[in-house]
Amino acid sequence: MPDLLIELFSEEIPARMQARAAADLQKLVTNGLVEAGLTYAGARAFHTPRRLTLAVSDLTAQSKATVEERKGPATDAPEKALQGFLRATGLSKDDLEVRDAGKKQAYFAVIRKDGRKAADIIADVLDQTVRNFPWPKSMRWGNGSLKWVRPLHSILCILTTEEGAEVVPATIEGFETTNHTRGHRFHAPDEFSVTSFEDYEAKLKRAKVVLNAEERADAIWSEATSQAFANGLEVVEDKGLLAEVSGLVEWPVVLMGTIDAEFLSLPAEVLQTSMKEHQKFFSVRDAKSGQIVRFVTVANVETADNGATILAGNQKVLSARLADAKFFWENDLREAKAGMTAWTDALSNVTFHNKLGSQADRITRIEALARELAPVTGADAEEAVHAARVAKADLSSEMVYEFPELQGLMGRYYSEQAGLSSAIAAACQEHYSPLGPSDDVPNAPVSVTVALADKLDTLTGFWAIDEKPTGSKDPFALRRAALGVIRLILENNLTVSLTDVFASADGRADAANLLSFFHDRLKTYLRDQGIRHDIIDACIAMEGNDDLNLLVKRARALAETLATDDGENLIQGFKRANNILSQAEQKDGVEYSFGADVKFAESDSEKALFAALDRADEVIKPAMATQDFGTAMAAMAKLRGPIDAFFTDVKINADSEIIRRNRLNLLNRIRATCGAVADLTKIEG
Template identity: 35%
Template sequence: MSKHTVLFELGCEELPPKSLKKLRDALKVETEKGLKDAGLAFDSIEAYAAPRRLALKIVNVDGAQADTQKRFDGPAKQAAFDAEGKPTKALEGFMRGQGITVDQISTFQAGKVEKVCYLKDVKGQSLDVLLPQILQNALDNLPIAKRMRSAASRNEFVRPVKWMVLLKDTEVLPATIQGLTSGVKTEQGFVTGRYSLGHRFHHPDMVEIKHPDEYLDALRQAYVIANFEERQAIIDGQVKALADEVNAIAIVPSDLRDEVTALVEWPVALRASFEERFLAVPQEALITTMQDNQKYFCLVNSDNKLQPYFITVSNIESKDPTQIIEGNEKVVRPRLSDAEFFFLQDQKQPLASRKEKLANMVFQAELGTLWDKSTRIAKLAVALAPITGAKAEDAEKAALLAKCDLTSELVGEFPELQGIAGTYYARLEGENDEVAESLGEQYLPKFAGDVLPKTKTGTTIALADRLDTLTGIFGIGQAPTGSKDPFALRRSAIGILRLVTENELDVSIEDLIKLALAAYGDVLKDHDKTLNDAVAFLEGRYRAKYEDQGVAVDVIQAVQALSPKSPLDFDKRVNAVNHFRALPEAAALAAANKRVANILAKEAEPTGDVVEANLVEDAEKALFAELAKITPEVEPLFAAKDYTAALSKLAALRAPVDAFFEGVMVMADDAELKANRLRLLAQLRDLFTKVADISVLQH
């Protein structure tokens, strides 16, 4: 079968930069699916994307589907022919329906019955016929939130479509896709479907594509780098070189990097500067406005301090780049001036005096204002201080200042600076480092895997804030349901668990909720119900927390079976079981524990100690001796909550346990022997369940 290389390019007005990479990848996936569904084999698909185009190169694709044979089933052979072997009316009806004669009839076995059939040869359709519809279906299935029409056209796409290239090797494939028709000779004498467009300014003329393999080079000659990754690599290299020239490091967030790559066809990075006086403004505000509004890459030194430079990526190679640089400096100056103005205005009013504005900002209708919340957090923070190791006076002061920057001009303009602005203002007002740093740290962790507060005061405020919100929302009966979680309590719960476990705070979930309830006082009516609901919710988040870390579900369930009260204790048990699960002895011991659990569940578990004199088999004597030896070794480990070391020691029980089940009949006819053996098994199981129920481990 013939093989071909196909090029498809759809040219548009500038595509949405934040979606460009996603559109490219989706077009590739949908086209791959369409080709496979059609039975057209291919070696690979290369996908390209630039601001004004999406393109695919399909390498070594079949020129046509393989010929197939389709079976049409008729009546049973017995009913198809009479005694003389002539067709019956049933068979004649079948042949009429298929338009065939008796010599074209075949038979096949359907279970115990032999039936007649017609095997029709179906010729495979050509790539030329199939590909246009496959490509159109792929375009129709792209993840486009809102499609648009261009002029009088009925065809919809994310942006107005301007041109199309569709080549099979060196020939144009006639097709109509998105309302554009290829294979037509125009008045100017060129055939549509072979010509692309170059750079809007550097090469606005048409570009002839002679073969799919020449596509990238032909566009490069026309000042278009069609390969997204190649364009991105050029930007990376240029940005690094410009940063190196001033001994700086460029901040290149991945989303911004993708967006800038999607904005340019011919990237030219240029370094510009701004007045050093702006560096007195919180650098987070300057970075935010330059990244979000201007799509600039900011530069910092080795200490992560902002430098008075930024890098912009232009889409043209100017003969006078200083004009572009000066233009960007002129544009950014007013934005930095705004940030400076807000910063200076805010300093005219001390942080603590902003509580009056907080008293007029509602946190939640039934739970009061933000100032009410601040006073509760302060009370809770003082109660948490002995647990976190923070100074109570620092925790209280930080809690009362924590939300004050929400009323500032800077946060009003840059909401993402909440907490960060407070840290700057607290420092300027002479607060100590613990208090100042904690104002920014109160919102940590912001997402899964985010860093935690470094200061003890920050840990205290972060914990108090989340506990106050979670307890309050449960207290008024507005727990998350389904996908609705307006106060992000699921994320807060994970944050609480991380703050407790990673700071090794030895406190139970129940005690934490009780402290939060105490801060609420009479605001919440049913403390008992709130306590039960909030504790259950937090305990229910263990699975999500540990699954995110790659811990297997059965490991988590093994620990949950024991319902540990403290997140720190739970964490130690999970880590221990996770380590144990990887040991070679784990599978056999898990199976043995399951067997023991099943035996003990069916029998009334005997009380008292194992009677050594009633041990008659060598295997049960050996197990008893091993248990007697290992128990005093692991008891101190249990007491120290060193569960990993304890389970590692218990792994040594594999051999005597295996020997016991091979050589000992637990359900002996002698009642005393049976009871004694059940006591031995109960002793064995008790050792393991001091850590977790390992019988639930799957292997």
Template identity: 35%
Template sequence: MTTENLLVELFVEELPPKALQKLGDAFASGIAASLEGQGLVASGAAVTGYATPRRLAVHIIGVAAKAADKPVSQKLMPVSVGLKDGQATPALLKKLGALGLDEGAVAQLKRQGEGKNEALFLDSVQSGATLAEGLQKALDETIRSLPIPKVMTYQLETGVALPGWDSVQFVRPAHGLVALHGSAVVPVTALGLQSGNATHGHRFEASVEPIVLQHADGYARQLHDEGAVIASYAERRQRIAEQLQAAAARVGQGARPVHDEDLLDEVNALVERPNVLTCQFEAEFLQVPQECLILTMKANQKYFPLLDAEGRLTNRFLVVSNISPEDASAVIGGNERVVRPRLADAKFFFDQDRKKTLASRLPQLARVVYHNKLGTQGERVERVRAIARAIAERLGVDVALVDTAAQLAKTDLVTDMVGEFPELQGVMGRYYALNDGLAEEVADAIEDHYKPRFAGDALPRGAVGVAVALADKLETLVGMFGIGNLPTGDKDPFALRRHALGVIRMLVEKAPQLALDDVLQAAQAAFTSHLPTGTEFGDASASLSAFIYERLAGSLREQGYTAQEVDAVLAQQPQRLADVGQRLQAVRVFAQLPEAEALAAANKRVSNILKKADGEVQATVNQGLLQEEAEKALYAALQAVAPQAQAAYAAGDYTASLQALAALKAPVDAFFDQVMVNAEDAALKANRLGLLKRLQQAMNQVADLSRLAA
């Protein structure tokens, strides 16, 4: 079967930049997968996707003009329905007629199965799809399933419409379709367009228009040479990154562009032939906090600000242009004129905001609704303050500093700068707090109370910030759980999962002395006096505690701990989350001991026996009721081992605590071999259950070892 390489291109108006990479990947993989499924291309064939602001394309190696024929066996109907006395029934003849066959085909039918399951089958050869048929199917399926963020409806151009077409729905209006198998055009249609071999290059710099593609394999080269277009998304992105570094090097003095992968992707999706240019703005704007200037240049203009060797913003920035004129001064000057009003706005907001103190803005928070059941931001601030004070007392941190930071942490939400750039909340609060003469610890806490904002983000830098950040996240968690506003599936509008992980990280890394249930109860108490009238609010401590342990379990499994190890440790719901890592390491060491498997199995057996016991079993043992030598030996071993394990546990040496239990293997084995726990004598039975209860308590301080049993 001869093959040729295939090229498919859909030429469109400018695609949404934030969706371009996904659209390009989906277009290439969708067409390749469909053709492979139809037998037109071998599994594992090389597939190259292309995506520019005005095109989606794919090049596939080794595509057949026609798929191979294949034998098929089609089940028609049960024999009891299709044949009567060996003759074809009307039902069978009707079925054969629908397939274009007559009564003569009855003799060719095969019978398979036995009894009631015996059926008639027709063997035939199914003709393989032609490339035109297969590619049409692939195009239709792929276009229908593209991850389009928002669909446009547009009218077809005059003379282009196919019969029955009035309008088209796609991400952007499409104006061209290329389908080349080698050098031959494959006759297909899409979005009201008929395939051909002509495409278009750069909107301003193409040397040929239109570009007539000679062969599927020459696509990228012809676009580059004749169309001034770099078709490969990855190659174009790499060139931008290299040009940014080169431009920064020319500036000198250790200058480097702000690192932002998302911005690089977005700019890459805006240009077809990138050209990086260096621009500048007036140095007086550097008096504005650099976060403001960087954000306005990145978000509004898609520029790359330049930092110096110490990470301070310079008055230079880089522009990724889509044109490459011999004299770029007009392009540079135009971008410098455009950015100036943006920076002036930022300076104006900053100057105006500093005229009012953060404290003077507190009354405004009472007019900002936080949640219809939880009240205003003002009420929320009072809850956060109460929780933060309680945490500060437990941490031994200056309560007055923590209370001030918690009170002012949200005030920058009503400033002009944060109103324009919500991403700067907290950041601007720090600047304004310093401007108001507040302590640096308070200013840092105002910025840091949002941390960690995402996985891997930094934690608050000081104890004051930790107290306020914990309070802020606990208020959100307890509040939402208290009104029953819980995350479901992938819906988590208040980021409760992220808040829970933030609480876990801070309790582990910054506040190891705090107990989880203690801080949850402190947070719950803050809602008793700071809720809108009429709000029904429940005690969510238990369900929230379970939610946090679930998040912790998932995090630990991602770190490489097994489900059994995590389950064993978290089954005890250790209150100091900072201990969990040590407990897991101890369990891992214990599991390597020769006695571990038998002790875990025995522990599981003990748990099952105690669960079936009537009422609550007390861990009390009457030595006088110990009759069998095996139960006396177990009691003696427990008397010797339990204090050792307890002492190591109290000292935080969880590994030594579990290792001490190895001495119990022999007496535990002997006990289960020789002693009947459920004795007929009630006192004897209760005494033996008490002995097992004491054994369970001694073994399960660090972790529930029964969870390690297979």
């Protein structure tokens, strides 16, 4: 069975597009082959800055012949119906068969298709793939009409069997397929032919091209860390940068350079960000001090001077970039030491949202919320308000204007320079957190207070102007903000009435709708922790569901209870009691909600259920008062046995109306006792 090799060779493909493009090439080609009747054993896609490559192994040599039967119109149908059927099948009337079809006769078409050679199918699939490739951005060049991300130079397409390799003949927008490719742009620019994927990969490596992106990344990281270790240093890990840099070079050459001493006093994060964003350099730090002291760059070429000229040029450009950063830093320090008032005043000229005012307006709201939340979080109210006032001051700084990703972090540095407390400085950095499900949650009271106030102001504000997430659209990241509030509350064990906070934050917001949004986010959060949605619904139905911490404690306790045999079987007993009671109340037009008296109990199991309910109430009521849901639900689960025995021994609809009413009232006690911990009617199964 032949192996297929395709290479699309072009000018440099942007690093951010390469991996997706390789995956698209594999998907488009393999899907096309399968749809045309070919099968294969495996497929692998590769990418370098100048090429997309696909290797398909054990491809069938040709598609199978097929026979398809189609029933057409009746023989007495109008001529138009027959002509339409002929056009659809591509046959003539003489090719059709007449057969019995129920009470009438009808035309039948037998469509036979011969198998096609793999090369013919590949040529068609490749043509469609190249012409319709889904680049995010593409261009035309020269006089051709083909659109590609960068000018395409050649298309390699071969089938390899035990007898040898052959080019799959195809012409696509003027490009004729070949068995030739080229190596490194500078080290091995001449063409060479290949006979298989193994031959292709080996010859590329000899031509200074590492085909596998993971291999390039591993080589970069290994050499960079080795050079750093030899100098008693360590490379700052950055997987995103590593992936990007491995997409910039075909033959990685790792070089370590120095940073001018005048820039070493800059904060480590400033150095790291500047080098990453402007130069694609890795930062190298002193493990003891954490200070960035050197950099690693990755060249795409080996030089006679071992990269000395490349490093000299890079260091010159880097010094110019860092001189800008140093200028921003020194200017910002002067403003910070002056109290940052000019920065906070400037925020009145920065629009947050045209319906929600300026950043300064928003800060005023966050301050008010911080004061209200401080007793809940245990923060000093004045310190929390001060932190809220300066938390976003760094948005006006020159450094954050240049590097927006440093917002918050620079706020911490500037607050420290302004002589503010460490708690306020930390809040400036941490109030944006958590930014995602894996981000750390702050636990310092002032940081937690401002983080909550910031996110709750965002949510209530956008709810007030009816800018809610819809479907997959969430332009203001409100789902992320809600998850942040949930994690801040739960991971810091806070008791917060969200309804009260919504009212004080922005009374225009639809509190019920916003609380429902939080409940939906909470379901997603808890589902990832293994808690079923129906369990959460059973707890949401209870009073106090705007206290998320209380709600989650109840849900976790219920989940643990239902994981036991007693808990699972209790649900069935509860539902049986509830169904019988509900039907009787609907039929009789009365509510059996009081009056169950043990003196009317006739059987031992009936008396035992009275006693069990008394014991459960004695435990559940005080446990619920102290939010000890585990104890309350354990007591509820113990009712499983008495309830099962009761239903086994007792007929609810007794001949005596007094006994019947008493037993229905007893069922109400079951519903009330179990319903004190959660709405068990919401539990499925």
